[in-house]
Amino acid sequence: MFNGIxxxxxxxxxxxxxxxxxxxxxxxxxxxxxxxxxxxxxCDGVCLTLVSIKKNIKEFYLSNETIKRSKFSDIKKNxxxxxxxxxxxxxxxxGHICQGHVDTVGVVNSIVKSQKSIVxxxxxxxxxxxxxxxxxxxxxxxxxxxxxxxxxxGFQIWVIPxxxxxxxxxxxxxxxKVNIEIDILSKYVKRYVKKN
Numbered sequence: 001m002f003n004g005i006x007x008x009x010x011x012x013x014x015x016x017x018x019x020x021x022x023x024x025x026x027x028x029x030x031x032x033x034x035x036x037x038x039x040x041x042x043c044d045g046v047c048l049t050l051v052s053i054k055k056n057i058k059e060f061y062l063s064n065e066t067i068k069r070s071k072f073s074d075i076k077k078n079x080x081x082x083x084x085x086x087x088x089x090x091x092x093x094x095g096h097i098c099q100g101h102v103d104t105v106g107v108v109n110s111i112v113k114s115q116k117s118i119v120x121x122x123x124x125x126x127x128x129x130x131x132x133x134x135x136x137x138x139x140x141x142x143x144x145x146x147x148x149x150x151x152x153x154g155f156q157i158w159v160i161p162x163x164x165x166x167x168x169x170x171x172x173x174x175x176x177k178v179n180i181e182i183d184i185l186s187k188y189v190k191r192y193v194k195k196n
Contacts, residue, residue, distance in 0.1 A: 001087050002042045004095035004137075004144025006167045008083040010043075013057060015075060021063045024048070024075065027056050030083050040100065042084040044168070045142035045179040046070050047100025070102045071177040080168040082142040095144025096137035102179045104128045106140075106154060108172050116161050120172065123153040124180060131182045139181035143167050 010028030026043070032053060040047045041060070048060040067073050087093070110121040122140070124132075132138075132150045139145070143163060149156040164170040172178070 002084050002098040003093045004098045004139050006082045006143055010081050010083050012077050012079045024060045026058050040086050042100045042142045044081040045139050046102055070179050071105050082167050098139050103182050104180050106178045106180045108174055108176045118159045121156050137183045141178050
């Protein structure tokens, strides 16, 4: 589990592709050591297993299923990704409860500066729009944010300067893809209501 509060980023150093997946090598100062091998780390919102560490290079394995469901299908060398270590017992939840299970990939339709913040308009597939709720939490590239408005094509989010500084959201351009995890609590409540 994660909470979508990002303090670390990484830079993709190398990508090794196989028929059934790929290995991703990310340079980052995020604090892990050999005893942490096998832990899950949120990489742009995707829960990935840490398989090796060599100095500041962290290696992750992605299956074809993970690649298909995320924007990692377009990953390139030198891409910047948001990193988050798993939550620890007793840790404050400053964002919201996140699984690292990406629901879909969104596309940035527009970027508008409003005072010091940035408003991103993100489009998603129609079948996921039914789960969007205004003022609900949503995970974008591993960052916990709030849906400010549900639109015909998707939703809008406001990102404050502090979040822009700490994450790769500041690098987004129109037509860029983003990983999206819809709030797990709203999905579960909706499913429960439908069954009862």
